[in-house]
Amino acid sequence: MNTSACQTLAVEISEPALPGFPLNQWYVAALGWELKDKPIGRTLLNKPVVLFRKTNGEVAALEDRCCHRALPLSNGTLEESGIRCGYHGLVFDALGKCIEIPGQDKIPSKAKVPAYHVREQDQIVWIWFGSEAQPEPSCEPPTYPVHSNGKYLFDGNVYHYNAPYQLIHDNLMDLSHLGYVHLRTIGGNASIHMNARMTVESKGDIVRVVRHMPDSVPPPTYTAAYPFKGTVDRWQEIEFHVSHLRIWTGAVNAGTDALDDPDRGGFHMRGFHGVTPETETTSHYFWTIATNPESDPEAIKARVVEQTVMTFDEDKIIIEAQFQNMCRFGAKPMIDIHVDAGANRARRIIEQLRQSTF
Structure with missing residues (x-):
């Protein structure tokens, strides 16, 4: 792969106006x-x-x-x-x-x-x-109570990606790919994923994507970790911040809890995804996964972490292959479909912030 061509392509694809990343x-x-x-x-x-x-x-x-x-x-x-x-x-x-x-x-x-x-x-x-104009922190770093409130067990690790950080954002903002990429773990019926009820909202620098999949068959990771009785009502709540994403997924037995109830029960997976650019063409991906076992907590946590690692390994293969092909073909145009709404909003926020700090 031509490294120089990839660096040029990364600027054209994810950073069309200026070099660098959002500061402050x-x-x-x-x-x-x-x-x-x-x-x-x-x-x-x-x-x-x-x-x-x-x-x-x-x-x-x-x-x-x-x-x-x-x-x-x-x-x-x-x-x-x-x-x-x-x-x-x-x-x-x-x-x-x-x-x-x-x-x-x-x-x-x-x-x-x-x-x-x-x-x-x-x-x-x-x-x-920080930028030259604002080298000192203007706020405290984000809090993440999932790690400290005692309601969940969690673990995590770090990946290095040979791909630009915004391709990882794109992947995390669009969970419709689960039915195709993650059939062995958190996937499920691909048609249900592609047709899930989806809302996309943004406020300031935050984008929120909510997807509901009622009365669906639980995927392998879910059935391995929780005693579901049959079909389930699934949710996916994705919250994009400039430096990280928070993803809350899970399911309840079909018809038992409202999916807009913040205190709903069932099986939970809360993911923290810290995506930090290394260079224009490489990235660090810091992740944790938290869950709420009903029984045998350490064994269930270990199983959820193991399954999560499998899904992230699958994502890494896809994203790095995607970027290699972008380098191979150059800056050819790409079309958008309905599942890209959240990712496109996130990209616009990144670009606005990047330009405002240079």
Whole structure:
């Protein structure tokens, strides 16, 4: 695959006016349990960043480059006072200031590296990418009570995609593909998915898609995790934010609970999807899945996570193959169908924000 052609194509497809990404936003940088006793190096929005946890438990983020001889600081080690470069042993604190040079008492004032604003909230690590006009955070990072309210069990992981981040948005905003891509897990009848009652609403920078599939046959993941008695009333609620999506799916026994009741029972899957650009053509996908087992909670949680991983593996194959084919054929026009309404609104929001911060 021609990398240069793909980079050009990504700009034409997902970023027609300007390079770059929406700024003045909190983006997902890591899941809390990733940061233990070693630093993690990641490229986020084209910026090489090293993430690490301090001895007091707080998270820090610096530019991933030692100011001495440019070794990635992620190649170094963590100590009580900060992160030590793995080349000549310089130590940097959480603000990026060099606080020790082995064998040298005087530390030059220029011996520092840029630091990023970073917060950990509900076991999600957020990093602020601001514009030149707004380098300081203008708000606190998003909360995600599903991880902390005690109603659900959850787990998650990270994927790396060789595809632009907005193709992942498109996939998550349009769950009609479940009946074709995920037949072994969360799919079900493809015709029911394509003809589901759907509403699309937007308010500010948020897009909400709601799909209902009453009196449908529960898919394999659902029957493996919950004792349904027959057909079910299914729902899919997708909430798009610039830096992440929240997807609430599930089902109740047909005719038992109203699908617009926020306290409805049945089987729940609540997904967090932090989609962070790495570059114009690659992405990080931080995900968690939460569920509400009625019995044998750890076994059911493990089963739901296993099934979720299977679906995400299937999505990754589709999205990366899609992008490879876009590179192969160039910027040929693509038609829209009814299921694209939510994804198209999300793309318009991304473009408006991108232009407003450059």
